[in-house]
Amino acid sequence: MKQKDYVEKEIEKLSLILKKLLSVIIKSNKTESSNHLADEVNATLIDKFNLSNIEFEELNSDDLIQILIEEKKISSLHLEDLANIFYNLAKTSTKNSKKNKSTLKNCLTIYNHLEKSEGIFSFERNQKINEIKHLITL
Numbered sequence: 260m261k262q263k264d265y266v267e268k269e270i271e272k273l274s275l276i277l278k279k280l281l282s283v284i285i286k287s288n289k290t291e292s293s294n295h296l297a298d299e300v301n302a303t304l305i306d307k308f309n310l311s312n313i314e315f316e317e318l319n320s321d322d323l324i325q326i327l328i329e330e331k332k333i334s335s336l337h338l339e340d341l342a343n344i345f346y347n348l349a350k351t352s353t354k355n356s357k358k359n360k361s362t363l364k365n366c367l368t369i370y371n372h373l374e375k376s377e378g379i380f381s382f383e384r385n386q387k388i389n390e391i392k393h394l395i396t397l
Contacts, residue, residue, distance in 0.1 A: 268336055276307055277340035295378045297348055306334055308341075315345055316361045320368040327369075335376070340386070342369035346387060350394075360395055367391045 281301050287296055301312045302357055318326055327333045333341065342365075349362040371386050374380075 272305060272335060273334070273337055274340065277344065279339055280304075281340060281343050281347065284344060284351070297352065300344065304344075307343070309340075310349065312362075315365060316358050318365055320364050323368045324372050334363055338369050338371055342366045342373075343387075346391070363391045363394055367389060367395070371392065 273287050280303055284296060284300065297312060308331060310327075310333070324338075327338065327341070328335060345362050346366045347361040349366070352359055367388060370391070373384065374388070395397050
């Protein structure tokens with residue numbers, strides 16, 4: 260029983276970290292350099308999830324979910340928060356658009372996986388899916 264409580268607390272801590280990162284990204288869209296922000300977020304992701312921005316954009320979308328859950332040990336509960344972080348970073352980035360498209364494709368893979376696996380429709384997620392599809396075709 261104590262082990263379960265500990266695991267639940269750790270999952271909650273990771274959820275809070277992801278939500279904090281996302282709020283920092285959203286709040287600083289206009290005020291900070293996107294490169295500085297990406298570096299800050301990247302350091303936290305490496306520390307807490309052993310996953311960097313570069314590694315995420317280079318992951319093959321066919322194996323993405325399996326790698327994130329099995330190899331990176333990222334809980335399925337955190338997948339949407341992770342996708343939201345990378346989605347917002349890609350939208351605010353001024354770097355190479357080819358890398359952004361790769362990141363957005365991986366976010367799309369996560370959102371599509373969540374749509375299928377959760378069985379719950381989300382207007383916000385659906386809006387992001389449509390926006391990503393539009394951005395990828397540009």
